Amino acid sequence: MADETKPVVTFLGPIASYTHQACLETFAPEIHTLTPCITIEDVFSSVQSSSAFRGIVPFENSTNGSVVFTLDLFADLAAKYPDILVCGESYIAVQHCLLGHDPRTFDISPNPKLSGKIGLASVIESPLSSGAVTPTTKDPAPRKPRTAPIADISHIWKIYSHPQAWGQCKTFLDTYLKGVERQDVSSTSRAAQLVAEDRADGGRADGGRADGGRTAAISSLIAARMHGLDVLAKGIEDRSDNTTRFFVLRRATPSEATSMDAPAQQETQSTDEDEKERKEEFKTLVSFTVDHANPGALAHSLAVFERYGLNLTSINTRPSGVENWNYSFFVEIKGRKMAGDEDGDVNKALQELGKVARGYRWLGSWENRLAS
Structure with missing residues (x-):
């Protein structure tokens, strides 16, 4: 039960998201109630309604640019958030991992699109393990991924992640998981949550259709530990200095005018x-x-x-x-x-x-x- 005496700080969840990490760096949980939200808009709404003292949302990534969902909420075309102001920022170094179920511990059949290319043996023995890529006329000097899979990923049929992650991990994905379905979700930690629910026995914790352990998530090591997932590849982001900036939101005080035509x-x-x-x-x-x-x-x-x-x-x-x-x-x-x-x-x-x-x-x- 939340302590009603502590100021509430909302953030884009679930727990273990990068926004949660930014929240922990900015607000001490001992004196604040940290509350995850499902969407960025939920964070804006909580601050606008004063149900939250502060909110934290992702604003931009050093590799993939601005988070358009956040910009659109600042644009506020429907005039739903007239009192939202930025009052702080936080920078979090982002190391992405490919999380899923290791076939050595699950009986999972391979994806025909990838089978024979990136099984565990090929990860260890083939030139693909070094990230070797073939030059083409369109791309005569293709970039090599910074890392290789550390487990068999030939079974993966679908990858979940936040839309920003695709651009941050483009080289790894194009090299090792080209053609695999990608599905956007609200956050990287939500992606890990979905993969954890996809059990190899064919069941899903939420009662939905299961993919038999064939899904993966681009998420964090913290999310892997929290959801009991295997790390199939580590540090798959294109740049080692990959960083996301987060904004701290507050509601304007009554004396503050936030109209479009007056400061x-x-x-x-x-x-x-x-x-x-x-x-x-x-x-x-x-x-x-x-x-x-x-x-x-x-x-x-x-x-x-x-x-x-x-x-x-x-x-x-x-x-x-x-x-x-x-x-x-x-x-x-x-x-x-x-x-x-x-x-x-x-x-x-x-x-x-x-x-x-x-x-x-x-x-x-x-x-x-x-x-x-």
Whole structure:
């Protein structure tokens, strides 16, 4: 039973997800109630409704880019989350593993598409075990995977994972599991959960159709231990520095206006003049739309940040919902908006942005975890 005296922090679950790891790094479970959610939208909803004190969601991966589900919720086309703000970030190194059932402990027949290619003997003896790939006209210098399977994977018919994982593990998948069905699920830990339910005896814990131990998941070592799965391959991500950034969400205070045409006030009051110059120590997220029929409208909007010496660290786009081929732009800048400081560079830039853009929304300011 949850301790009602502790602030609730929601995260994209289930337990053992990478978002759960980010949550544990940010909020001590001794003084917070950490609650998993099924979807990213559930996390947004819990914070918007004030049923959660904070929420944590994945925002971008160093290999595969932004998490579009999160961006779409920030775009908020249905105006369901008008009070959501970013107030922090967390970085988690991501090492993916291929989890499943080792045929040495299960009586599992091979997948005809893979049989003879990546059985245990071929993993040990064949050139494929070194990740050798054949150059083609289209790809004359194909990348080699960083690792090889450590068990027979010729029985695998289907792989579950979060959509972001496919791009992070592309080389391994294309080399060893090309043509195997891939199914998106809400998180990598949910993928492990599904594979654990797929027992070789033909039963599923949830009563659904079983695949006889022939499924696998791209997930973490923690998930393997939690769900009793075998590690069929370890470190299958394309890059050793694979990292995911997570955002901490909060709800705006009553005094904060988060409309598209007016800058909001940050909850922390500050009158320290030095704060204005400490741009490297903070980040701010802003979304805006422009008149697509006006030549140079986007350039004029971006020029506002340059005029005030604000460094743009990223820019993303999502459909605006206004009309086809019309977009909302998301920019992340170094610096923060400070309450009661209309002369601050971020404040002044937002005021000017309101004059050249069709509309904008301040989505929060927070401490830059990468600042030296």
